[in-house]
Amino acid sequence: MKNQKFFNEVFKGLEDHTFTGTTIIRATLRSEDLIPAFMEFLSNMDPEKAEELNKKYPEMEKACKELAEDSYKNIPYFESEECSYFLNEVLFNVLDSYSPEGFYFGNNEGDLSDFGYWLNEEKYEEYYNNGWL
Numbered sequence: 001m002k003n004q005k006f007f008n009e010v011f012k013g014l015e016d017h018t019f020t021g022t023t024i025i026r027a028t029l030r031s032e033d034l035i036p037a038f039m040e041f042l043s044n045m046d047p048e049k050a051e052e053l054n055k056k057y058p059e060m061e062k063a064c065k066e067l068a069e070d071s072y073k074n075i076p077y078f079e080s081e082e083c084s085y086f087l088n089e090v091l092f093n094v095l096d097s098y099s100p101e102g103f104y105f106g107n108n109e110g111d112l113s114d115f116g117y118w119l120n121e122e123k124y125e126e127y128y129n130n131g132w133l
Helices: 004-010 031-045 047-056 058-069 081-096 121-129
Strands: 021-026 103-108 111-119
Touching (some): 004 031, 021 031, 021 103, 031 058, 047 058, 047 081, 058 081, 081 103
Antiparallel strands (some): 103 111
């Protein structure tokens, strides 16, 4: 169940059109950086959904725990097809499902290593045309 208070904090400014995007993590494309950051964000946004994913993908959860214990450890999971599937097909879709109308979850078009929630093209035009940008 979505944590409405956290959602309101993350997307503060939706009502007055001052919210144009937010970064969750930047300056990396490594799975071993992205997955823990995204899962931490999801744990705050929807703890039940995060727990569901941990149970459904135990190798991911195990790899994240190992990484938390030793951030320099080489963990094969993060190079696996299972990891790629989880990150790109599961986790991105789950996080995108929390996007407010007119926004998307993914990388910023201006910086491909800046991941978060951003205005989609149509909403950007609306903000621009109304002088909100």
